[in-house]
Amino acid sequence: MKVKVSRRAHFNAAHRLFRPDWADDKNNRVFGKCNNPNYHGHNYELIVSVTGEIDQETGFVMDMKVLKDLIRSEVEDALDHKNLNLQVPEFRELNPTAENIAVVIWNKLRPHIPEDKALEVKLYETPRNFVTYTG
Numbered sequence: 001m002k003v004k005v006s007r008r009a010h011f012n013a014a015h016r017l018f019r020p021d022w023a024d025d026k027n028n029r030v031f032g033k034c035n036n037p038n039y040h041g042h043n044y045e046l047i048v049s050v051t052g053e054i055d056q057e058t059g060f061v062m063d064m065k066v067l068k069d070l071i072r073s074e075v076e077d078a079l080d081h082k083n084l085n086l087q088v089p090e091f092r093e094l095n096p097t098a099e100n101i102a103v104v105i106w107n108k109l110r111p112h113i114p115e116d117k118a119l120e121v122k123l124y125e126t127p128r129n130f131v132t133y134t135g
């Protein structure tokens with residue numbers, strides 16, 4: 001019997017969606033206002049879910065306190081109040097779209113989650129735009 005446990009977190013970050021190898025008019029056409037050269041910000045909402053068997057001794061799939069601390073150290077400390085393009089090494093050559101941010105977060109967390117558990121990252125970039133990555 002598998003159960004999914006989830007922890008919600010949030011971070012604020014600035015970004016700019018563009019490709020340096022494209023001309024300005026192409027970046028503007030494809031990325032629109034998200035290509036603002038002075039950047040813009042989002043209040044990202046993150047839901048991290050871990051699915052697995054319930055441990056019969058503890059009753060936990062995974063200790064939520066452990067998951068909370070992991071999200072803080074791996075995600076919030078790395079991304080909160082940062083300019084993703086300028087300050088986060090993973091986005092030096094990777095466009096910080098919601099899709100790419102979700103994959104980066106999943107890759108940061110995966111090594112710390114027990115191998116027999118599944119990991120899902122759901123990232124809301126705005127209250128209406130969200131992406132999901134499961135590896």
Ligand SMILES: Nc1nc2c(c(=O)[nH]1)N=C([C@H](O)[C@H](O)COP(=O)(O)OP(=O)(O)OP(=O)(O)O)CN2
Nearest residue numbers: 017031034042096097098099100125126127128129
């Ligand atoms: N596939 C993707 N498309 C877009 C992404 C993305 O990361 N992946 N990002 C953006 C913008 O950065 C931003 O997320 C969208 O802003 P906006 O259009 O203002 O979104 P809202 O939900 O706030 O729009 P409303 O008009 O208020 O509904 C664009 N596309």
Ligand SMILES: [Zn+2]
Nearest residue numbers: 015034040042
């Ligand atoms: Zn944006």
